[in-house]
Amino acid sequence: MSIASGLVLTEPRSLERRSFDLPEVDADDGLLRVEACGLCGTDHEQYTGHITNRHAFIPGHEVVGVVEELGDAAAERWGVSAGQRVAVEVFLSCRNCDQCRAGLYRRCERNGLATMVGFTDADTPPGLGGGYASHLYLRPDSMLMAVPDELDPVTATLFNPLGAGIRWAVEIPDTQPGDVVAILGPGVRGLCAAAAAKEAGAGFVMITGLGERDTERLALAPAFGADLAVDVSTDDPNRALRDAAGAKADVVIDVTAKAPAALAQAVQLARPGGTIVLAGTRGSPETPGFDPDHIVYKELRIFGALGVDVTAYRKALDLLVSGRYPFTDLPRQVADFDSLEPLIQTLAGERPGTPPVHGVFAPGSADS
Template sequence: MRTAGTARAVLQRAPRNLDVVELPLPDVGPDDALLAVEACGICGTDVEQYSGALFDSIGPTSPFVPGHEPVGRIAAIGGRAARRWGLAEGDRVAVEPALPCGACRECRTGRYTLCAGWDHYPMSYGFIPAKIPPALWGGFADRMYLHPNSVVHRLSDAVDPTTAATFNALAAGVEWAVEVPGTRAGDCVVVLGAGQRGLACVLAARAAGAAQVIVTGLASDRHKLDLALELGATATVEADGGGVPEKVLAAAGGVPADVVIDVASYDTTTVLDAMAIARRGGTVVLAGLKGGRPVPGWVSDDVVVKGLRVQGVRAVGHTSFRRAVALIEAGDRPLHRLVTHTFALPDAAEAVETLAGDRPGARPVSVVITPDPVPPPPTHP
C-alpha cells in the first residue's frame, strides 16, 4: 500500500552527534508494516552507541536511527503480515530488537538472537545503517519500519506506553534471573548491581517465587536500592568497602544463594563475589560486560570444588519477552517506578546523557524517549 509523507527521526551521524530529520515513509508491502512509535526505552547499549564505544566492534560507520526498545501502534500493515502476526491497524505492540534471517542454523534451532545469517550487517533494530532502505530502522522516531522477519508482541491498550517501554529490561530480568538459572519457588537469589536490569531481575525472581532476593549496589545508588525494596527485594547491601559475600550472607540470615546474577558493568570484582556467594552446586549468571578486562585473582578450581554452574547470557529469547509482557499487563507491580525520566525526540542527546550519569543530580533508573513531550502528571492542592 502506498504511504505518503515523512517521519521525524533522530539520526546519529557520528559519536555524540544526534539530529532530528525528516525521512520518507516507505510503501508497505503484503508482508511488512509501519509502526507509530509511542515510546522507546534506553539502556546502556544506547549510551555506548552514542559515545562511539560500539563503532569499532559492531556499530555502523554511516548514519543510523538508534533505538532498539520500541513500543507503538500498527499504523499500516500488509495482508499477509496481519495474518501472520495476528494484528490489525491500531494494535499496540512491543518489538524485539533482534531481526533474524530465519534461515541460518541458529534461527532454525530456535536461537534466533544469535543469528549470523545476514550477509551485509548484523540485523537488529537501532543498529542498521540508514543507507539500507527504508532507513527507519530505529525507535528514536515517530514511525519505524517493521521488516517481515520482525518479532512482535501484542500489548494491552490499558498499559501506559512509557511503562510498556520497560519490556526489554523486564525480559532481560526474566531471562537472566529465572529462565537461564531455572529459579524455583523458595530459592535465595542474589543480584549484584541495582541498575535497570538488576531491578528487573528482582521483579522476575520474586514473580517466580524466590523466597529471598538480595540486591547489592553502591551507597551513591541508594535510591536504586530503595526502589529494589519497593519492587520486592527482601534486603539490600551496600557494596562500598568490600566484604560483599559476608554482607550478603548476613542479610540472608546465613542462607547461601541458590542463584547469583552479576549485572554490574565493568567491575570485575563482582565476578569473584558471585563465585563466593553461590552455594555448593549453585548457579552463577554472568550478564554484566567488563569491557574486555580479565578478572584478576580468578581461580577456576573454585568452580570445580563448589560444583558451580557458570552461565554467560548474551541476549533475550521469545519466552522471556512473552513473560515480561504478561508482567506488564498484570498491573500488580509498581513498574511505573522504573521510569524516572522521559524526553521528546529533540532531546534525545540529553536523554542518553541522563542515563549515562552525565547530568548531575538526575538520579536515573530507566529513561524513555517519546515522539512528543509527555505532559507532567496533574497536581492537586
C-alpha cells in the same frame, strides 16, 4: 511522499536529526508509529562509542508503538492488525533456518546482530531501523507482540528489561522455589530480575549496588521483591548474605556494566554447585579479584546471556498488567527529540545529575 523524523548517531556523541521518506508497505512488511522507546545501557554505550558501529544508525531498541500500515501476509505472520499497539522484538527471525526452528533466533543465519533494531544502517533505505524516530520500518523478519490495552506505551517499554529479568534470573539458571538469589546491579534490569526471581518463588533475594549513584535504586529494591539491599562500597555482600539468609546463593545474576570486579563477587557469593548468569558486559579484559580456580573448586555453572526472547517478553507484559510490582511508579524521565541527548549524557555519566531508573524517549513528548 510522507516524511518521518529520526535521530541518527553519525559518530560517537553526535546525534543528528534527519528526515526520512516513509516507505511504501507491501504484503510482507509494515510501518510502526513509535510511541515510546525505553533506554538501556546499550544506548549510552553506543552514544559514547564503547559499542562501535561501522555506519550511521538510528539507536533505540525497546520500542512500543502503533502499527500504522501492514501488509496482508505480514498481518497473518505477526498476528496483529493495523491500529494495534505492539512491542517490537530486538532480534529478527527468518523463521526457517535451523537456529530459528530450534527457538534460538538470536543466532538466525539470515539476521543475528546485523539486523537488530537500533543497529542498522540509516543510509540504506528506508533507514528507519531504530526507536529514536517517529516511525520504525517493520521488516518481513520482524517479530511483534500485542501490548495489552491496560498498559500505556511508556510503561509498556518495560517489556524489554522485565523480559530480560525473567530470562536471566529464572529461565537460564532454572531458579527453583526456595532458592537464594543474589543480583548484582540495581538498575532497571536488576530490579526486574528481583521481581522475576520472587515471582518464581525464590526464598531470598539480595540485590547489590555501589555508592551514591545507586542509593535510590537500592531503596526501591524491597518493592520489587528484594529481601536485602547491599551497598558494596560500605558493606561486604558475602557477610551480609550469610547473616541474612544463612547461606550462599544458589543463583547469582550479574547485570552490572563496566564493573570488572563484579565477576569476582559473583564467584564468591555462589554456593558450591551454584549457578552464575553473566548478562552485563565488563567493558574491560581485567577482572580484579577473580580467581578462576574457585570455579573448579565450587563446580560452578556459568552462563552468558545475550538478549531475551518472545516467550519471556510475553510473560513480562502479563506481569506488568498484573500490577503486583510498582513498575508504573518507577522514577523516570521521558524525553522528546530535543531533550533526549542530555538524558543519554546523564545516563552515561557525562553530565551532572543522578540518572533516572527508567529513561524513555517519546516522540512529541515534553521533557518530564
